[in-house]
Amino acid sequence: MNYLSWHKPAYQQLAQRAGRLPHALLLKGAAGIGKRAFASALAQGLLCEKPVLPLMACGACEACHWFDTGNHPDFRMLQPEAAEAAADDADVTDKAADKKKKRDISVAQVRALAAFINISAHRNGAKVVLIQPAEAMNVNAANALLKSLEEPPPETYFVLVSDRPHMLPATIRSRCEQLALNPPTAQEAAAWLAESGAAQPELALAQAGGAPLLAAELDNDAYWDGRKQFLDGLSSRGFDPLALAEKFATHPIPQLINWLQRWTYDLASLCFQQRLRYNPDFKEALTMSAKNANGLEILRFHRELVRFQRIVNHPLNARLLIEDLMLRYGRAVRG
Numbered sequence: 123m124n125y126l127s128w129h130k131p132a133y134q135q136l137a138q139r140a141g142r143l144p145h146a147l148l149l150k151g152a153a154g155i156g157k158r159a160f161a162s163a164l165a166q167g168l169l170c171e172k173p174v175l176p177l178m179a180c181g182a183c184e185a186c187h188w189f190d191t192g193n194h195p196d197f198r199m200l201q202p203e204a205a206e207a208a209a210d211d212a213d214v215t216d217k218a219a220d221k222k223k224k225r226d227i228s229v230a231q232v233r234a235l236a237a238f239i240n241i242s243a244h245r246n247g248a249k250v251v252l253i254q255p256a257e258a259m260n261v262n263a264a265n266a267l268l269k270s271l272e273e274p275p276p277e278t279y280f281v282l283v284s285d286r287p288h289m290l291p292a293t294i295r296s297r298c299e300q301l302a303l304n305p306p307t308a309q310e311a312a313a314w315l316a317e318s319g320a321a322q323p324e325l326a327l328a329q330a331g332g333a334p335l336l337a338a339e340l341d342n343d344a345y346w347d348g349r350k351q352f353l354d355g356l357s358s359r360g361f362d363p364l365a366l367a368e369k370f371a372t373h374p375i376p377q378l379i380n381w382l383q384r385w386t387y388d389l390a391s392l393c394f395q396q397r398l399r400y401n402p403d404f405k406e407a408l409t410m411s412a413k414n415a416n417g418l419e420i421l422r423f424h425r426e427l428v429r430f431q432r433i434v435n436h437p438l439n440a441r442l443l444i445e446d447l448m449l450r451y452g453r454a455v456r457g
């Protein structure tokens with residue numbers, strides 16, 4: 123794992139202090155710009171036994187091999203259980219409380235670190251704990267972590283990653299040194315995406331609001347097909363809210379809301395500023411829709427979607443929610 127080119131300055135800042143790094147580091151910055159890649163490169167750089175430069179892993183030593191295969195004995199990653207066992211999520215009979223738990227980093231996960239933290243490193247080097255996203259720790263988990271942050275064992279590094287550091291308890295933030303990671307420039311992002319073999323680098327980047335890792339993630343046939351069908355439905359002359367809801371009844375709701383958010387953002391932009399940001403390939407359809415739309419109503423609906431985005435992770439009647447969204451959209455565009 124290497125540092126992304128636009129994060130070299132942040133890397134250099136740390137590399138100059140290699141050997142006297144803070145024991146707890148909070149990496150913060152916008153979603154999709156590569157914070158996890160940075161955290162991973164840093165963790166590997168700390169564990170590597172023959173680093174090519176300070177904190178820059180060789181990728182070839184035994185420690186790097188263990189790290190790359192996810193088996194380094196002196197490395198732990200904490201993330202929500204949902205991310206570890208995504209398959210369980212399909213079980214719609216799960217109780218609300220169980221679902222919630224899986225999206226948290228639980229106190230049990232943090233407590234399970236105790237043994238790891240308190241024994242000496244297997245390979246006589248550093249030990250690294252990566253926590254991402256750090257704001258997924260619930261209150262009890264954060265409290266359990268505090269003790270380790272207050273009395274850090276020697277050579278043990280905590281790396282916390284967060285898009286939303288303000289959601290972390292102040293007690294956690296104050297015990298970490300914060301390092302802000304910057305997004306790439308538009309050129310850097312496009313170059314990186316093209317190099318990593320993206321099918322539609324520019325459109326993917328537009329969809330992701332300029333965040334390259336997010337763009338790489340969504341650049342696949344299933345995404346583009348689903349999006350096209352959905353946006354075609356929204357912009358068709360005979361827009362039928364319930365028919366479109368029916369067609370997408372089993373589609374992941376967060377993604378539908380994302381598409382609606384970007385679509386309504388562009389619609390409102392066209393109404394007020396004559397430009398669009400996320401869906402340049404639908405310029406014609408958007409311009410047509412914007413002609414008849416009431417910009418203020420669209421804006422109001424767009425803001426409502428932001429609120430929806432916060433609750434969609436809770437179990438509810440998906441079908442009803444999608445129908446509701448489609449009907450609201452219909453009312454918004456018709457003013």
Ligand SMILES: [Zn+2]
Binds near residue numbers: 173179180
């Ligand atoms: Zn190595």
